[in-house]
Amino acid sequence: MRARPDQVEPAVRVTAILVGWLVDTLSTSIAGIPLLAAFGVDALDQTAVDRLNDAPDFLVASLALGLVCTALGGFVTAHLARGAEMRNAVVMGVASAASALLLALTGVGGPPVWYLGLGTALTVPAAAVGALVRERTRTEAGKL
Numbered sequence: 001m002r003a004r005p006d007q008v009e010p011a012v013r014v015t016a017i018l019v020g021w022l023v024d025t026l027s028t029s030i031a032g033i034p035l036l037a038a039f040g041v042d043a044l045d046q047t048a049v050d051r052l053n054d055a056p057d058f059l060v061a062s063l064a065l066g067l068v069c070t071a072l073g074g075f076v077t078a079h080l081a082r083g084a085e086m087r088n089a090v091v092m093g094v095a096s097a098a099s100a101l102l103l104a105l106t107g108v109g110g111p112p113v114w115y116l117g118l119g120t121a122l123t124v125p126a127a128a129v130g131a132l133v134r135e136r137t138r139t140e141a142g143k144l
Contacts, residue, residue, distance in 0.1 A: 011084050012091055020077025020092040020127075025099070028069040035065055053111045063119055067126040070096055074130025086131045093127025 033043050039058050041048040052058045070093060077092040078085035097120050104110045111119075 011087060013081050013084075013088055016077045016080035016082075016088050017092045017095060019080055020073040020075075020089065021095050021099070022073075023076045024070050024073030024092070024096045024127075027072055028066050031065055031069060032062070035061060050109045053109065053115075059111060059115050063115065063122075066100075066119065067122055070123050070126040071130035071133070074127030075134045076130075077127070078131035078134035085135060086128060089127045089131035089134075090124055093124035096127065097123035 035058075036043045036049065036052070038061075039052060039055070041052060043049065052062075073092055073096060074089035077089045081088035100123065101116065101120050104116055110116075
Protein backbone atom coordinates (compact mmCIF):
# COMPACT_ATOMS: atom_id res chain seq x y z
CA MET A 1 0.00 0.00 0.00
CA ARG A 2 1.37 3.38 -1.02
CA ALA A 3 1.50 6.16 1.52
CA ARG A 4 -0.50 9.27 0.86
CA PRO A 5 1.57 12.32 -0.13
CA ASP A 6 1.29 13.73 3.40
CA GLN A 7 2.61 10.49 4.94
CA VAL A 8 6.26 9.54 5.16
CA GLU A 9 7.32 6.12 3.88
CA PRO A 10 8.82 3.96 6.62
CA ALA A 11 12.60 4.07 6.56
CA VAL A 12 12.92 0.38 7.41
CA ARG A 13 10.63 -2.32 6.06
CA VAL A 14 10.92 -5.33 8.33
CA THR A 15 9.26 -7.64 5.80
CA ALA A 16 11.75 -6.67 3.08
CA ILE A 17 14.65 -7.25 5.46
CA LEU A 18 13.34 -10.62 6.64
CA VAL A 19 12.67 -11.85 3.11
CA GLY A 20 16.12 -10.70 1.96
CA TRP A 21 17.73 -12.39 4.96
CA LEU A 22 15.86 -15.61 4.16
CA VAL A 23 16.97 -15.42 0.52
CA ASP A 24 20.57 -14.97 1.67
CA THR A 25 20.42 -17.77 4.23
CA LEU A 26 18.57 -20.29 2.07
CA SER A 27 20.54 -19.60 -1.10
CA THR A 28 23.81 -19.93 0.83
CA SER A 29 22.69 -23.26 2.28
CA ILE A 30 21.38 -24.62 -1.01
CA ALA A 31 24.37 -23.45 -3.07
CA GLY A 32 26.71 -24.82 -0.43
CA ILE A 33 25.65 -28.41 -1.14
CA PRO A 34 27.15 -28.54 -4.66
CA LEU A 35 30.20 -26.67 -3.36
CA LEU A 36 30.75 -29.39 -0.78
CA ALA A 37 30.24 -32.02 -3.49
CA ALA A 38 32.83 -30.28 -5.68
CA PHE A 39 35.30 -30.79 -2.83
CA GLY A 40 34.26 -34.44 -2.49
CA VAL A 41 32.37 -34.03 0.78
CA ASP A 42 28.91 -35.29 1.71
CA ALA A 43 26.96 -32.42 3.27
CA LEU A 44 25.63 -34.80 5.95
CA ASP A 45 29.12 -35.92 7.05
CA GLN A 46 29.92 -33.32 9.72
CA THR A 47 33.45 -34.65 10.29
CA ALA A 48 34.30 -34.24 6.61
CA VAL A 49 32.71 -30.78 6.53
CA ASP A 50 34.79 -29.77 9.58
CA ARG A 51 37.98 -30.90 7.81
CA LEU A 52 37.28 -28.36 5.06
CA ASN A 53 37.91 -25.60 7.61
CA ASP A 54 41.61 -26.36 7.07
CA ALA A 55 41.35 -26.09 3.25
CA PRO A 56 42.09 -22.51 2.11
CA ASP A 57 40.77 -23.14 -1.42
CA PHE A 58 37.42 -24.30 -0.02
CA LEU A 59 37.26 -21.37 2.40
CA VAL A 60 37.87 -18.83 -0.38
CA ALA A 61 35.24 -20.47 -2.60
CA SER A 62 32.81 -20.64 0.32
CA LEU A 63 33.38 -17.00 1.19
CA ALA A 64 32.84 -15.90 -2.43
CA LEU A 65 29.67 -17.98 -2.73
CA GLY A 66 28.32 -16.64 0.56
CA LEU A 67 28.96 -13.05 -0.48
CA VAL A 68 27.18 -13.57 -3.81
CA CYS A 69 24.20 -14.98 -1.91
CA THR A 70 24.28 -11.96 0.42
CA ALA A 71 24.27 -9.65 -2.61
CA LEU A 72 21.23 -11.56 -3.88
CA GLY A 73 19.56 -11.01 -0.51
CA GLY A 74 20.43 -7.31 -0.71
CA PHE A 75 18.92 -7.15 -4.20
CA VAL A 76 15.67 -8.76 -3.02
CA THR A 77 15.54 -6.52 0.05
CA ALA A 78 16.02 -3.40 -2.09
CA HIS A 79 13.35 -4.58 -4.52
CA LEU A 80 10.83 -5.08 -1.72
CA ALA A 81 11.79 -1.94 0.24
CA ARG A 82 10.10 0.56 -2.11
CA GLY A 83 12.02 3.47 -0.72
CA ALA A 84 15.22 3.63 1.29
CA GLU A 85 16.48 0.61 -0.65
CA MET A 86 20.09 0.98 0.43
CA ARG A 87 19.20 1.47 4.09
CA ASN A 88 17.06 -1.68 4.09
CA ALA A 89 19.74 -3.72 2.29
CA VAL A 90 22.38 -2.57 4.77
CA VAL A 91 20.15 -3.56 7.70
CA MET A 92 19.66 -6.95 6.03
CA GLY A 93 23.44 -7.24 5.68
CA VAL A 94 23.92 -6.47 9.37
CA ALA A 95 21.32 -9.13 10.24
CA SER A 96 23.05 -11.66 7.97
CA ALA A 97 26.48 -10.89 9.40
CA ALA A 98 25.19 -11.10 12.97
CA SER A 99 23.35 -14.38 12.44
CA ALA A 100 26.31 -15.97 10.62
CA LEU A 101 28.74 -14.83 13.30
CA LEU A 102 26.43 -16.04 16.06
CA LEU A 103 26.10 -19.42 14.39
CA ALA A 104 29.86 -19.72 13.90
CA LEU A 105 30.73 -18.67 17.44
CA THR A 106 28.19 -20.93 19.14
CA GLY A 107 29.11 -24.04 17.16
CA VAL A 108 31.86 -26.53 17.82
CA GLY A 109 35.00 -26.09 15.73
CA GLY A 110 34.29 -23.81 12.82
CA PRO A 111 36.32 -21.82 10.34
CA PRO A 112 39.50 -19.91 11.19
CA VAL A 113 39.43 -16.40 12.61
CA TRP A 114 40.58 -14.80 9.32
CA TYR A 115 37.56 -16.31 7.55
CA LEU A 116 35.14 -15.07 10.21
CA GLY A 117 36.68 -11.60 10.21
CA LEU A 118 36.74 -11.24 6.45
CA GLY A 119 33.26 -12.70 6.03
CA THR A 120 31.82 -10.42 8.69
CA ALA A 121 33.57 -7.34 7.28
CA LEU A 122 32.39 -8.01 3.71
CA THR A 123 28.79 -9.05 4.39
CA VAL A 124 27.31 -5.56 4.68
CA PRO A 125 29.15 -4.26 1.58
CA ALA A 126 27.92 -7.33 -0.35
CA ALA A 127 24.33 -6.54 0.63
CA ALA A 128 24.90 -2.93 -0.47
CA VAL A 129 26.18 -4.16 -3.85
CA GLY A 130 22.92 -6.07 -4.25
CA ALA A 131 20.99 -2.86 -3.60
CA LEU A 132 23.14 -0.98 -6.12
CA VAL A 133 22.50 -3.65 -8.76
CA ARG A 134 18.76 -3.41 -8.07
CA GLU A 135 18.88 0.36 -8.40
CA ARG A 136 20.82 0.13 -11.66
CA THR A 137 18.52 -2.52 -13.18
CA ARG A 138 15.46 -0.52 -12.17
CA THR A 139 16.89 2.61 -13.77
CA GLU A 140 17.89 0.79 -16.97
CA ALA A 141 14.57 -1.04 -17.23
CA GLY A 142 12.54 2.14 -16.96
CA LYS A 143 11.70 2.17 -13.26
CA LEU A 144 10.43 -1.40 -12.89
